[in-house]
Amino acid sequence: MNCCVSLWGEREKVGGGVLERGLCVQSEMDGRLFLQGLETVAFVCVSVLLISQLWPKNEERAKINTRLPRGSYGLPLVGETLKYMASMMTSAPAFMAEHRQKYGEMFKSKLMGAFCIITTKADTIKWVLNHEGKQFVTGYPKSFRKVLGEYAALSLHGDQWKSTRRFLVNSLRVELLRERIPTIEQAVLENLNPWAAKESVSIREETKTLAFNVVAQYLLGSRLKSGPVNDSLRNDFYTLTEGLFALPINLPGTNYRKGLEARARIIETLERDVVSQARPVGDEDQYADYMDYMRKENLPGTTEELLLEKTRCHVLGMLFAGHETAASAMLFAVKYIMDNPRVLNELRAEHENIRISKFEGGSLTWDDYKNMRFTQSVITETLRLANPVALLWREATEDVQLNGYVIPKGWKTVCAIREAHHDPALFDRPSEFNPWRHEQEVMNPAKKLPLLGFGGGPRYCPGAELARAEICIFLHHLVTKFDLKSCGEETVSFFPVPKFSNGLQVQVQERDLSTRISHKIRVH
Numbered sequence: 001m002n003c004c005v006s007l008w009g010e011r012e013k014v015g016g017g018v019l020e021r022g023l024c025v026q027s028e029m030d031g032r033l034f035l036q037g038l039e040t041v042a043f044v045c046v047s048v049l050l051i052s053q054l055w056p057k058n059e060e061r062a063k064i065n066t067r068l069p070r071g072s073y074g075l076p077l078v079g080e081t082l083k084y085m086a087s088m089m090t091s092a093p094a095f096m097a098e099h100r101q102k103y104g105e106m107f108k109s110k111l112m113g114a115f116c117i118i119t120t121k122a123d124t125i126k127w128v129l130n131h132e133g134k135q136f137v138t139g140y141p142k143s144f145r146k147v148l149g150e151y152a153a154l155s156l157h158g159d160q161w162k163s164t165r166r167f168l169v170n171s172l173r174v175e176l177l178r179e180r181i182p183t184i185e186q187a188v189l190e191n192l193n194p195w196a197a198k199e200s201v202s203i204r205e206e207t208k209t210l211a212f213n214v215v216a217q218y219l220l221g222s223r224l225k226s227g228p229v230n231d232s233l234r235n236d237f238y239t240l241t242e243g244l245f246a247l248p249i250n251l252p253g254t255n256y257r258k259g260l261e262a263r264a265r266i267i268e269t270l271e272r273d274v275v276s277q278a279r280p281v282g283d284e285d286q287y288a289d290y291m292d293y294m295r296k297e298n299l300p301g302t303t304e305e306l307l308l309e310k311t312r313c314h315v316l317g318m319l320f321a322g323h324e325t326a327a328s329a330m331l332f333a334v335k336y337i338m339d340n341p342r343v344l345n346e347l348r349a350e351h352e353n354i355r356i357s358k359f360e361g362g363s364l365t366w367d368d369y370k371n372m373r374f375t376q377s378v379i380t381e382t383l384r385l386a387n388p389v390a391l392l393w394r395e396a397t398e399d400v401q402l403n404g405y406v407i408p409k410g411w412k413t414v415c416a417i418r419e420a421h422h423d424p425a426l427f428d429r430p431s432e433f434n435p436w437r438h439e440q441e442v443m444n445p446a447k448k449l450p451l452l453g454f455g456g457g458p459r460y461c462p463g464a465e466l467a468r469a470e471i472c473i474f475l476h477h478l479v480t481k482f483d484l485k486s487c488g489e490e491t492v493s494f495f496p497v498p499k500f501s502n503g504l505q506v507q508v509q510e511r512d513l514s515t516r517i518s519h520k521i522r523v524h
């Protein structure tokens, strides 16, 4: 049988015989064999390369699945939620510290119905927060999103969040805040002046009213002044806050159901009694501004109805984020100052210096605020020890490798900032209230302590400067006008927000002008 190997090594048959193709000369045969050899070598090389690429990847993948940190998922359904809540309702929450000791800085758990990796170390938390929009997006629990609203900034990510964020940052910018200092001071004085006629006050109630009025004024102008509408809204916000971090069980009597009902009442009240009312000339109106802005942003699919819902969520989200937090910070600052006479002395000296530098009754200015350096350290230290926001929630958008572990795609990543603020490796005697520890960093920024009170990364709190300004102005008038005395021991707890069993009830005495000190006392 005559046969010839074609260039591609095939024997071609036509009919019953073999059809010879090409020239069957020896040199051609050698060339074909050479090419054939090359082909085989190339095939083997590519295969080895592919296997070397794929095999370890699969192996890696198998390892990923077994590289979850240690931890416990707790009870069926509820996981460790009740254990965490019970711990936060005590004066010394130990849940995170115990887990950290048992399992290390990162551990797995199940909280608020979701599988999660909890991280307690400042560096890791900063890394997570800085990767917003990449490996992580916001991941607050279902109850939070439903009660606050799907279109509140903290529920949004992607383009929707970016456009809301631009508005937030712009409307809370420093240049505007600078102009608003007199309005904030006026709100502080309206709140504090009546104290002189009272025997005792609940600092919790007073600071809540003040913080609510400040943010309401910022958002809605003077349409939401003190009065019954204001009072009912504040009460509803407290119920709403309790619902935010409740298990999402929508049954009569549960905190979640009450939170949803409070949300509905707040929206109804805002629409009926506030935003539909005529606006005094010259008032700022973020409600209308936000609608205008979002209309111009023109995100795909935004109908008028959706726009209205987005605006409701925005206003509700701002009123919530801007008042519970600042009120809690003021409340705890007062407590820490009362418990630490050295701090009170230094604080008073700072504010007396500012007061005597002005004409009697002169208003505070932006420069005065910027000179309240020790007060800033007091605020920072208060937020370190009793941050109103204990946990920040994110969700992994892919399998994320972190510190030798893997956070699986779709899992929650819970940043335990309260725990990070109590890390003895970073904070000397972490449970001690010591504002002076923050002065070092002013002198030496390299020694900057890792503080996460206002979050970090692209979602850093846009209201941080407003909050600091109102707390500074509040403390200025408080320590220069009054002496406070505790009405008795109260227990402290931290859920859903840090608070005292009786609202921190204090006796108030107006200070005698002649005893006011005007020299600065430094205590080291």
Ligand code: HEM
Pocket: 153, 154, 165, 168, 215, 317, 318, 321, 322, 323, 325, 326, 329, 383, 387, 388, 389, 392, 393, 452, 453, 454, 455, 456, 458, 459, 460, 461, 462, 463, 464, 466, 467
């Ligand atoms: C002491 C007072 C305050 C504290 C401790 C605080 C804390 C925080 C923290 C930790 C975050 C980040 C949340 C996250 O990353 O998941 C945040 C975000 C936010 N805060 Fe504040 N905050 C305070 C006051 C305010 C005020 C006065 C306002 C507004 C008037 C405000 C509005 C917001 C908003 C809208 C966000 C969401 C930002 C976004 O998702 O892009 N906060 N805050």
